[in-house]
Amino acid sequence: MSPSKSRTDALMAGDELSSAAQRERRKRIVDATIALASKGGFDAVQMRAVADRADVALGTLYRYFPSKVHLLVSSLAVELERAQEKMDRTTVPGDSPYERVLFVLGRITRGLQRNPHLTEAMTRAFTFADASAGAEIDRVSLLMESMFTKAMSDDAPTDEQKAIARVIGDVWLSNLVAWVTRRATATDVANRLELTVRLLLK
Amino acid sequence: MSPSKSRTDALMAGDELSSAAQRERRKRIVDATIALASKGGFDAVQMRAVADRADVALGTLYRYFPSKVHLLVSSLAVELERAQEKMDRTTVPGDSPYERVLFVLGRITRGLQRNPHLTEAMTRAFTFADASAGAEIDRVSLLMESMFTKAMSDDAPTDEQKAIARVIGDVWLSNLVAWVTRRATATDVANRLELTVRLLLK
DNA sequence: GCCGGAAATAGAACACGTTCTATAAACTTC
DNA sequence: GAAGTTTATAGAACGTGTTCTATTTCCGGC
Numbered sequence: 204m205s206p207s208k209s210r211t212d213a214l215m216a217g218d219e220l221s222s223a224a225q226r227e228r229r230k231r232i233v234d235a236t237i238a239l240a241s242k243g244g245f246d247a248v249q250m251r252a253v254a255d256r257a258d259v260a261l262g263t264l265y266r267y268f269p270s271k272v273h274l275l276v277s278s279l280a281v282e283l284e285r286a287q288e289k290m291d292r293t294t295v296p297g298d299s300p301y302e303r304v305l306f307v308l309g310r311i312t313r314g315l316q317r318n319p320h321l322t323e324a325m326t327r328a329f330t331f332a333d334a335s336a337g338a339e340i341d342r343v344s345l346l347m348e349s350m351f352t353k354a355m356s357d358d359a360p361t362d363e364q365k366a367i368a369r370v371i372g373d374v375w376l377s378n379l380v381a382w383v384t385r386r387a388t389a390t391d392v393a394n395r396l397e398l399t400v401r402l403l404l405k
Numbered sequence: 406m407s408p409s410k411s412r413t414d415a416l417m418a419g420d421e422l423s424s425a426a427q428r429e430r431r432k433r434i435v436d437a438t439i440a441l442a443s444k445g446g447f448d449a450v451q452m453r454a455v456a457d458r459a460d461v462a463l464g465t466l467y468r469y470f471p472s473k474v475h476l477l478v479s480s481l482a483v484e485l486e487r488a489q490e491k492m493d494r495t496t497v498p499g500d501s502p503y504e505r506v507l508f509v510l511g512r513i514t515r516g517l518q519r520n521p522h523l524t525e526a527m528t529r530a531f532t533f534a535d536a537s538a539g540a541e542i543d544r545v546s547l548l549m550e551s552m553f554t555k556a557m558s559d560d561a562p563t564d565e566q567k568a569i570a571r572v573i574g575d576v577w578l579s580n581l582v583a584w585v586t587r588r589a590t591a592t593d594v595a596n597r598l599e600l601t602v603r604l605l606l607k
Numbered sequence: 608g609c610c611g612g613a614a615a616t617a618g619a620a621c622a623c624g625t626t627c628t629a630t631a632a633a634c635t636t637c
Numbered sequence: 638g639a640a641g642t643t644t645a646t647a648g649a650a651c652g653t654g655t656t657c658t659a660t661t662t663c664c665g666g667c
Contacts, residue, residue, distance in 0.1 A: 222664085225614090250654060260616040262656090271654065330532035333447075334586045341588060366600045373579040374572055384536045386543065398568045403604055424634085427644090452624060462646040464627090473624065608667100615662070622655080632645070637638100 231257040240324035275328030276339040300355040301404040307354040433459040442526035477530030478541040502557040503606040
């Protein structure tokens with residue numbers, strides 16, 4: 204529609220921005236988002252505040268991320284990638300898929316729970332996303348799925364394994380949300396995840 | 406805090422409103438919500454529009470439902486109760502929990518998919534709800550859980566059955582959201598639910 | 608170096624959820 | 638049935654996400 208549409212999409216995808224200045228701007232924006240979210244959660248991520256903190260104009264922020272939800276989900280992807288990389292450098296202990304998946308799940312969950320506000324901001328954005336953020340959502344979903352299939356085995360995952368990974372991802376997210384909205388304690392979450400993984404993998 | 410706090414809570418809980426006029430007002434509000442949501446989804450449920458259509462003042466709307474999310478989640482509870490009652494009047498076919506749960510799941514899912522906008526509005530409200538809507542959320546969660554445990558057996562559910570019901574509920578919701586945001590087709594949803602229930606009950 | 612178009616900036620403007628204010632209507636209680 | 642209290646009303650006002658406008662800066666090709 205708009206003449207610069209494809210350019211804008213490239214900006215959103217994020218990886219190959221034309222200039223170094225743009226890559227830096229984008230990074231400043233994501234950093235500002237994460238900082239604000241860490242401090243005050245979803246509500247504290249106000250577009251004017253993000254723009255201020257990242258030292259860009261409001262219009263520029265919207266050129267890079269077309270909505271608050273896009274912004275937060277993209278930041279979630281960034282964070283998950285970090286976690287994934289860290290996980291790749293760890294040897295996951297455990298003899299069975301059951302044990303290994305539980306290990307991964309426990310570790311990431313505890314990691315997120317260490318930063319409740321950030322987690323709240325990201326999960327709420329993720330679950331609130333509408334169709335327009337489909338691409339970002341898919342990116343995050345894939346990351347999650349691969350996180351769990353990798354834990355199950357080193358080989359390429361079977362369809363059944365993928366299905367299991369997806370179920371685990373769904374339950375994981377829903378429990379994270381329950382925790383974030385204070386309807387479940389950290390212990391509840393751990394128990395339910397353990398139970399779920401047991402049902403699926405034992 | 407405010408002098409009429411307990412009264413207001415009674416209004417929110419919804420069942421025993423002081424006067425018939427109030428019960429009617431509440432019903433008009435929920436009806437208006439469902440009508441608007443059915444036509445245009447979450448975004449079409451605008452508080453001014455709901456108030457107009459229900460023939461109440463904006464302030465009154467807020468006295469009955471303290472936020473848009475409360476309003477939509479309460480309406481979801483109303484709808485789920487309707488579905489549950491209908492289901493109670495049906496004899497669920499199938500010899501195994503697996504078959505019976507799939508039947509219930511399929512029927513409710515198709516019911517929701519018949520009204521995509523309404524489903525979109527309600528699921529988005531449900532997943533976006535924050536701590537302040539905890540009570541309403543719990544009410545809906547319980548409804549969902551009991552829906553599935555009832556399908557599994559007529560007796561009081563075991564802990565394991567409850568756990569399974571909860572996992573199914575999580576997966577169900579997540580797939581509904583995926584469908585609503587057009588990241589999954591109706592067929593995808595049906596397949597994934599079938600797969601999930603198989604993993605859990607077979 | 609200079610030109611033309613894309614990108615960035617500052618800030619106004621708009622939409623909708625939410626809150627507030629002032630007034631009127633509807634009830635309770637005596 | 639009058640006084641006092643709660644509830645409803647109309648509408649202004651406010652906050653934050655989003656869009657728009659006018660202007661300036663940046664960057665690639667000559």
